[in-house]
Structure formats: C-alpha cells, structure tokens
Amino acid sequence: MSLQPAVDVSEIEDLLNGRKDGENESLMSVLEDVQARYRYLPKDALILISERMGVPLSQAYSVATFYNAFSLQPKGRHVISVCLGTACIVRGARKVLERASDKLGIQPGETTEDGEFTLETVNCLGACALGPVAVVDGTYYGQMSGLEADALLREVMGEAETL
Numbered sequence: 001m002s003l004q005p006a007v008d009v010s011e012i013e014d015l016l017n018g019r020k021d022g023e024n025e026s027l028m029s030v031l032e033d034v035q036a037r038y039r040y041l042p043k044d045a046l047i048l049i050s051e052r053m054g055v056p057l058s059q060a061y062s063v064a065t066f067y068n069a070f071s072l073q074p075k076g077r078h079v080i081s082v083c084l085g086t087a088c089i090v091r092g093a094r095k096v097l098e099r100a101s102d103k104l105g106i107q108p109g110e111t112t113e114d115g116e117f118t119l120e121t122v123n124c125l126g127a128c129a130l131g132p133v134a135v136v137d138g139t140y141y142g143q144m145s146g147l148e149a150d151a152l153l154r155e156v157m158g159e160a161e162t163l
C-alpha cells in the first residue's frame with residue numbers, strides 16, 4: 001500500500017512559474033517546495049525541474065543528495081531524528097534510538113507502512129550540551145532518556161491518530 005501523494009505535473013509547473021533559469025538558489029527553493037509537498041523529490045519532478053529551469057539533471061540530483069533536508073525516498077508525515085553524535089551517544093542516545101525503533105517497529109532510515117513515521121539518525125545537531133537530542137518534525141527535545149523517548153513517541157503517535 002502506498003500513501004505517498006501522486007506527482008501532479010501541473011502543480012510542479014506552477015511552482016516553476018516566475019523563477020529565473022539556472023539560478024541555484026532558485027533550484028534549492030523549488031526543491032524545498034517539492035519536498036514539502038510530496039515529502040520527497042520524485043524522479044519525475046527532478047526531470048521536469050531540470051528541463052524547465054535549464055539545469056542539468058545531474059546538478060539537480062547532486063543538490064538533492066547533498067542536503068539532508070532532501071530525500072529521494074518518500075518520508076513519513078512525521079520525521080523523528082535521533083542524534084548519534086559522540087556527545088549524544090556518551091549520554092545514552094543509543095537507548096533513545098532503540099526505544100524509538102521498538103515503538104515504531106522500524107529501523108533507522110525506514111518509514112512505517114502507513115506512511116506516518118520515518119525514523120532517522122543524524123551525526124550532530126549542534127546542540128551537544130542538550131544531549132541526547134531527538135528532533136520530531138523540526139522540534140528539538142533535549143536530555144532524552146529511554147523513558148522520555150517512550151513518552152514522546154506515545155504523544156506523537158497519539159497525535160497522529162487524531163489528525
């Protein structure tokens with residue numbers, strides 16, 4: 001079962017209207033818009049963006065794969081990231097990741113079958129003093145323990161059920 005939104009070419013064309021050809025900054029901006037709409041960058045979208053903006057497809061892929069904010073695979077509606085940087089690991093980040101993985105029933109890098117949750121790991125979020133750090137949909141949660149991870153996941157999953 002796939003719950004990812006279908007790619008609407010006319011919608012992507014709308015995003016491209018009014019943008020200048022070949023500007024990398026605009027390419028980033030278009031990719032951000034497409035990522036926000038589809039929760040990933042579909043291949044068809046990258047091809048269309050490349051053609052319409054006069055940017056080599058290789059450049060579009062290069063940008064899409066360089067930045068963590070972009071994904072070539074569909075992501076869940078909720079993205080949970082656990083920092084596995086050294087400072088966070090020393091403070092117990094692996095336990096937080098293990099709890100999140102158990103609770104969601106997926107491994108890091110995977111998305112739940114219903115398309116609701118993606119679990120990721122990151123190397124350092126620049127908030128080492130708050131470690132272990134987890135990020136849920138862009139909101140940082142510091143000094144996480146296994147129990148706090150359970151509570152946070154319960155809250156996020158409960159929230160997901162009522163949406």
Ligand code: FES
Pocket residue numbers: 083084085086087088089123124125126127128129131133
């Ligand atoms: S190591 Fe986790 S925020 Fe820096």
